[in-house]
Amino acid sequence: MSLYMILGMGLIFVGAVLVVNGIWLLGKGTDSDVAILNFFVGILTFIIAMWWAFGELWAFGEYESGDAFVAAGTLLFSFTYLWIGANAIRGIGDQRSFGWYCILVTVLAIPTGYLVFLDGDLGLAGLWWTWAVLWATFWVLLGLEMQKYTSPIAWFTALVGIVTGAAGYLMAAGFWPWA
Secondary structure: OOOHHHHHHHHHHHHHHHHHHHHHHOOOOHHHHHHHHHHHHHHHHHHHHHHHHHHHHHHHOOOOOOOOHHHHHHHHHHHHHHHHHHHHOOOOOOOHHHHHHHHHHHHHHHHHHHHHHHHHHHHHHHHHHHHHHHHHHHHHHHHHHHHHHHHHHHHHHHHHHHHHHHHHHHHOOOOOOOO
């Protein structure tokens, strides 16, 4: 299985959780329901990242392992969704710390997109830059506590989820990258 196919599998679920989290930001859905999907996606992407980072240690036949850079980028997602799930299940209202984590991820996602672009995948680079904008909006909403932007950020989150899920589907099905 290729790196892109495995990435695609994870991104299908990242897309799903972004749609659900966007709707949750609009006040639809319960914390406990949102927590379940966030935990699932956080654990799934964590397992994928660990396989990419340490795959050589688990040589169970044919596979294409990633590397520490790919794993680190994936762990940014894992930690995001595990943190959201933990906050949701505990009913944490003050998410300023998570908001400040999001600006760090934004700063890391921008050059990651550039490096992916240099590698020749304009589509994945565009996704990284879109995710950078999304994480920046969470910094604005949660870190800076600008609640007046909740609705547009919620809709943007859901839209990014649809785009991410569709891109993940194309990757998992073997139609990405386009060469």
